[in-house]
Amino acid sequence: MLDTWTVRPKEEKVRSASQSLVSKRSDESTVVWVGDIPIGGSEVVVMAGPCSVETREQVTSTAMAVRGLGASILRGGAYKPRTSPYDFQGLGVEGLKLLREAGDIAGMPIVTEVMSEDDVPVVCDYADMIQVGARNMQNFALLKKLAKVRRPILLKRGASATVKEWLSAAEYILHGGNGDVVLCERGIKTFDSSLRNTLDLAGVALIKEMTHLPVIVDPSHATGKRSLVGKCARAAIAVGADGVIVEVHPDPDNAWSDGAQSLTFENFEELMEGLRAPLRTVQAEMALTL
Ligand code: PEP
Numbered sequence: 001m002l003d004t005w006t007v008r009p010k011e012e013k014v015r016s017a018s019q020s021l022v023s024k025r026s027d028e029s030t031v032v033w034v035g036d037i038p039i040g041g042s043e044v045v046v047m048a049g050p051c052s053v054e055t056r057e058q059v060t061s062t063a064m065a066v067r068g069l070g071a072s073i074l075r076g077g078a079y080k081p082r083t084s085p086y087d088f089q090g091l092g093v094e095g096l097k098l099l100r101e102a103g104d105i106a107g108m109p110i111v112t113e114v115m116s117e118d119d120v121p122v123v124c125d126y127a128d129m130i131q132v133g134a135r136n137m138q139n140f141a142l143l144k145k146l147a148k149v150r151r152p153i154l155l156k157r158g159a160s161a162t163v164k165e166w167l168s169a170a171e172y173i174l175h176g177g178n179g180d181v182v183l184c185e186r187g188i189k190t191f192d193s194s195l196r197n198t199l200d201l202a203g204v205a206l207i208k209e210m211t212h213l214p215v216i217v218d219p220s221h222a223t224g225k226r227s228l229v230g231k232c233a234r235a236a237i238a239v240g241a242d243g244v245i246v247e248v249h250p251d252p253d254n255a256w257s258d259g260a261q262s263l264t265f266e267n268f269e270e271l272m273e274g275l276r277a278p279l280r281t282v283q284a285e286m287a288l289t290l
């Protein structure tokens with residue numbers, strides 16, 4: 001007969017040990033630096049840029065626009081994980097070069113996705129921060145490789161991943177030697193298909209209680225719908241996120257990917273106005289008067 005009394009405690013020990021580096025042990029939170037931008041400090045960080053890098057003009061004009069409106073990190077995909085093989089797959093190295101150039105012109109560090117282990121060196125050559133996309137959150141070989149690079153990692157939550165699995169994925173990177181991990185909630189799959197995904201804001205509040213790592217929210221992929229991006233960005237900050245990452249395009253209707261959720265420059269200006277009210281200060285003041 002199986003001796004459950006000896007098996008169970010062992011399993012639990014392994015489970016808790018597997019998430020020890022990411023766990024919050026005190027009130028202290030980790031600040032992750034991307035170039036000269038701190039994530040996880042007192043300031044809310046806004047990362048913005050196109051879903052895909054398309055042309056020099058498209059990415060540079062977007063960089064200049066979002067920088068002027070207060071974004072501090074430029075995003076853009078050169079390697080695109082697309083559901084269909086017939087959809088635009090990204091410009092690859094050419095896209096990395098254009099994103100780097102745009103970031104340098106606008107004076108912004110850049111974040112971009114790496115999809116395969118083979119591309120890690122070239123992406124590290126160009127990018128200041130490396131994104132692990134939702135589809136690769138449990139690509140453990142990729143996570144182990146990224147644990148060895150000297151670049152901060154933006155770890156997106158898998159669309160069907162639990163909060164614990166997401167934390168365990170981060171644990172792989174910390175365990176392997178890279179402590180600079182920022183977590184990103186980007187919506188999960190639920191029974192409700194009204195939107196592209198379901199933004200798990202309670203999951204954000206929860207994971208902030210569980211880990212010392214910074215956590216940001218991607219309301220673009222979470223909703224798939226332009227009109228909801230600004231509202232969900234505000235909500236994300238209100239529940240304690242350290243920042244947001246949003247898609248912006250000069251002409252969203254003609255974007256090569258994710259146009260429906262991409263903001264125009266004007267929409268992005270409105271989003272920034274909505275965030276400009278220093279929400280954390282307001283919350284702190286409210287707490288004092290309650
Ligand atoms: C993206 O950031 O463009 C992207 C593909 O994100 P996700 O991995 O969250 O779908």
Ligand code: MN
Binds near residue numbers: 051052221247257258
């Ligand atoms: Mn996208």
